Amino acid sequence: MSIQAILIKAVTRRTIKRSGLNEEQLVRHLRKVFNNSPSLTLLPLGVKLSRVDQPGFVGDRISVSSPGVTVLYLHGGAYIGGVTKTYYNMAGRLAKQLKGEVYLATYPFAPEHPYPAAVNRVMEAYEYLLDLGKRPEDIVIAGDSAGGGLTLATLLHIRDKGLPQPRCAVTFSPGSNCFPDDQILNALDPSDAMLSADIIRTVIDIYVPDTEQRSHPYASPCLGDYTGICPLMITVSTDEVLYTDAKRVRQAAEKSGVSVEWIERGGLFHVWPIMVPFLPEARQDLKKVVGFIQRQG
Secondary structure: OOHHHHHHHHHHHHHOOOOOOOHHHHHHHHHHHHOOOOOOOOOOOOOEEEEEEOOOOEEEEEEOOOOOOEEEEEOOOOOOOOOHHHHHHHHHHHHHHHOOEEEEEOOOOOOOOOOOHHHHHHHHHHHHHHHOOOOHHHEEEEEEOHHHHHHHHHHHHHHHOOOOOOOEEEEEOOOOOOOOOHHHHHHHHHHOOOOOHHHHHHHHHHHOOOHHHOOOOOOOHHHOOOOOOOOEEEEEEOOOOOHHHHHHHHHHHHHOOOOEEEEEEOOOOOOHHHOOOOOHHHHHHHHHHHHHHHHOO
């Protein structure tokens, strides 16, 4: 484990991880930490950032001059907060290495807009790319944490609507289960440097307040039937509270015959691959992400 990883874990444990907050307090806390991106934006040469504000898509586009691959990226933030700016560095490197473009989507947050508002909005973003004339085999859907859960929900939604699947999908530590095992959550809580078992339980109550909706595969993608879904990459840390949920997604996908590329690392933290260029492990694993995407082409 790098010195950078040790430092980041110390900072996130102090600034993000909390227990004992009620719903209102957690919303306020997570929006404070996730909506203020602390990192400098360092875009690679030849990569341009622009704003997109259309009926089907609101967000940012980071692109090389003649992109051949389109990544629809769904940011994390516990379905409660988050900003696209946090992802400019990673998106810029993805665009550069893939000779492509990354669309960083915004979507409505709970509790003001609970499930399924975000799922429906992200589906509109995929259809927007298709309407632009992007070929499905040139589109990749990717996301981290809540955005990873939305990625999985969108793949199932695309299949259920009878639309063509994208080339592949990438999820970093996907949030995918409205029925977590309390015993497992509590066992992993001490080693998770960013999220707590308490945060996970409260976020579920905020994001899917209607308990009858929680078993729907778009709300709990680990419960989905993945028949007909595109190849999938999943990264997760063995130290994090979402580790078992990610494993359940892998099992569900492989049971349905989906090809899954799996990266797990011990000692690291939730969604570490987004921390490029500052984290050595993130730089290493982003190369694996790029390789995975290219191999599916």
